[in-house]
Amino acid sequence: MTDLTHLNQEGEAHMVDVGDKAHSSRTAIAESCIKMLPATLEMILSGDAKKGDVIGTARLAGIMAAKKTSDLIPLCHPLALTKVEIRLEADAALPGIRIQALAKVNGQTGVEMEALTAASVAALTIYDMAKAVDRAMEIGPTRLLKKSGGKSGEWSAS
Known part of the structure; x- marks a missing residue:
């Protein structure tokens, strides 16, 4: 029916069987940006946010999110x-x-979704911790920058 691997012959979503794929070292790098008022950025960098260490908390949230990707996607x-x-x-x-x-x-499958989830949740955490002073913050773009390993090998954004 389609070339999308997550659809079966009937067009229904299913989890791809990776059991026969070879193990290989796989890496992915994703990025996200969060835009804000200059004063909000200064508040975060100076450590004056009322909710605490925004950068440190966002880093931990990103790590935790990567580990929970299969629970979310x-x-x-x-x-x-x-x-x-x-x-x-x-x-x-x-x-x-x-x-x-x-x-x-x-492993037997890539880590692109884990990298993208980590970058996204880190950005969302920054938003959560600074929204009291800047509700107009904007997240994005969020994108894959690079991946390596597996059958398809190397890929890099232009």
Whole structure:
């Protein structure tokens, strides 16, 4: 019916069987941005947010989210992640914060969704912790930057 792997012959959603696929080292890097008022960025960077350490909390939330991806995205396989790293950098040009999430696994399926989920949840956590002073914050774009491993090999965004 289609080339989409998550649809069967009848067009119904199903979880792909990866049991016969070879194990390989797989990595994915995703990013998200959260734009905000310059004063909000300064508040976060100075550590003056009433809810506490925004950057540290967002980093932990991203790591936790990567580990819970299969609980959130219906057809994702649970993975034994070997590494999750969240980098948050202030960007005055946005103004806001750029988030990069790296996920690694030695397994039979990729970690793109884990990296994307981690970046997204880190951005949402920043929003939650700073919304009292800036409800107009904007999240996005969120996108995959790079992936490696598996049958399809290397891929990088242009």
